[in-house]
């Protein structure tokens with residue numbers, strides 16, 4: 551049963567607004583929240599579908615439905631209230647999305663696109679077929695297959711869940727044959743989770759790009775950025791990436807062709823490895839706004855979120871130009887379980903030029919994304935100094 555929160559609560563009646571369009575977002579985390587804020591700026595309403603009433607996006611949306619975004623019932627209720635449905639994550643059963651499309655609802659990205667992206671092995675095969683470089687990989691059905699892949703590709707190897715991985719949770723590094731059993735167990739291989747292996751890429755840098763593609767399939771590209779992960783989680787983003795013009799152009803071209811290969815509509819993130827020999831391979835594609843593009847809110851003329859809204863509504867796309875020579879984004883991650891209240895905000899806000907974003911999560915946890923900070927500067931060093939100093943002031947949880 552899907553409960554319409556605002557319809558049930560006497561203090562939160564469904565507001566009447568003059569919005570010309572309504573966007574439904576399946577998923578209510580920080581990405582949905584930042585999409586909803588961008589939509590509101592243009593005078594559009596958003597309705598969120600999330601499993602819990604308390605979620606980051608609900609606080610800034612017109613209305614929230616409490617229900618499962620991975621159920622046909624929940625998605626149908628959402629679709630009936632809006633002009634277009636979009637997604638905050640790629641973990642939705644594509645049959646539900648296809649059912650909405652069959653009923654004439656607009657869904658962007660489409661069921662077909664999500665189907666090509668949500669299984670990382672299928673995604674990489676799709677990219678390979680489109681002539682794009684990806685790490686060497688193999689599907690595996692059991693531990694013997696992993697051992698055989700180790701023989702063929704060499705150790706270390708990455709064992710990865712084909713679906714539902716995020717923030718590195720679906721990844722395990724296999725350094726030798728002895729690691730295979732534990733890695734297989736940890737990723738749920740015995741429980742029937744589909745896994746695959748991929749060569750370990752000794753990269754010199756991780757690059758990423760956001761591309762927004764409109765309903766007319768015309769696209770705009772943001773600058774190529776460098777991302778730095780800690781424990782497989784994005785920690786910092788430097789825009790633009792400090793790479794030569796030829797590398798930047800190659801990365802941008804790979805990003806553009808990758809989103810074309812899956813017939814993207816909306817803002818997509820493309821993660822890449824820059825290898826020691828200069829080769830660029832695609833790590834993965836995210837069919838949604840992406841952490842590597844949060845800096846665009848302050849640093850670009852039109853953010854990845856606003857362009858996503860424009861794209862799914864069929865509106866002209868905005869300029870992706872940087873408004874400063876450099877920008878750095880630092881994620882604010884939780885360190886341990888506890889209440890989600892931010893501490894140290896006053897000191898953080900005293901750092902000139904740094905922009906603080908808090909997602910309003912009621913609970914924090916180890917590695918949980920609680921907010922981010924972006925700083926602009928005349929150089930990457932200057933921006934990184936301000937962003938890091940500001941982010942260093944903020945903690946989450948109890949005072950004790």
Ligand SMILES: Nc1ncnc2c1ncn2[C@@H]1O[C@H](COP(=O)(O)OP(=O)(O)OP(=O)(O)O)[C@@H](O)[C@H]1O
Nearest residue numbers: 685708715716717718719720748749750751779782
């Ligand atoms: N084949 C590989 N070789 C070397 N490092 C890798 C490889 N695959 C992943 N990594 C490292 O682990 C990080 C997370 O991997 P990946 O992007 O596959 O996971 P994810 O769970 O989808 O992450 P997220 O959702 O945070 O993007 C990468 O950014 C990279 O630092």
Ligand SMILES: [Mg+2]
Nearest residue numbers: 717821833834
């Ligand atoms: Mg990733």
